[in-house]
Amino acid sequence: MSTESAKQTESSEPSMPADEALLEDASASRSGDAEGEQASADEAPTPEELLGQLSVARAEAESLRDQALRVRAEIENIRRRHAAELEKAHKFALDSFVRDLLPVRDSLELGHDAALAESADIGKLREGTELTLKLMGDVMERFGVVPVDPIQQPFDPEFHQAMSMQPRSDVPPNTVVAVMQKGYTLNGRLVRPALVMVSQQTS
The missing domain is CATH 2.30.22.10 (Head domain of nucleotide exchange factor GrpE)
Incomplete structure (x- = not known):
């Protein structure tokens, strides 16, 4: 019996160092996790920093909103100016033609008045009519x-x-x-x- 007890004692003694190693590893792992959590806690922004970031983001959003409103207003102004210019162009499209046509009417009126005179000269009336026709033809050709x-x-x-x-x-x-x-x-x-x-x- 004493011999078997001695053998059991000898066989159980080598297991002690292995248990201690496991305990040391577990302790080291917990220590590492604690250090990592502490580092993460140190890197997290503070409430003051979060408020500062929020304030910056709001300022940037307000600036972008103002820019969008200015662009929209400018586009509306351009559209209104274009509409006004187009209306003006339609309204006065014949302005130049009418101005060039007025001398033709003046010449016709002079010829009409000359024809009503008692001393009307047919030759001069014919010459005036020819000049008026040429004037009219020049105006039409220009346009x-x-x-x-x-x-x-x-x-x-x-x-x-x-x-x-x-x-x-x-x-x-x-x-x-x-x-x-x-x-x-x-x-x-x-x-x-x-x-x-x-x-x-x-x-």
Whole structure:
């Protein structure tokens, strides 16, 4: 019996250092966790710091709001100015044309008054009328108004309106042989077609 007890005593003695090592590791782990928690606590912002950050964020938000309001107001001002300028352009689009047209009317009135005089000179009246027509033609040309006078030209349904047909052997068929009323274009777009008489082949 004494021999077995001695063996058990010898076998149990080596386990003591292992238990102590486990206890030391656990103690070291708890110490490390405590230090980590302390470090995290030290790094966390204080209430005063949080209030300061909140104040900065509110100031930045208010600044952005003011900027947005100013941009919106500027856009509205631009829109109003554009609308006013567009209305003005529509209202006075013919201002320059009317100013250039007034001398033509003045010339016509002078010619009319001269024709009413007892000593009216037909030759001078004709000369004044020709000058007035030239003045009118110059004004129209400045504004892109071009007459359509297609005498002796092939009939073009895009610019001409045939009023009648006339059998002719001296010109090719579908030739404009007379213009009853001139047409006009404005910057290349037809305003009024020319009223014409068109030749047709003789039977």
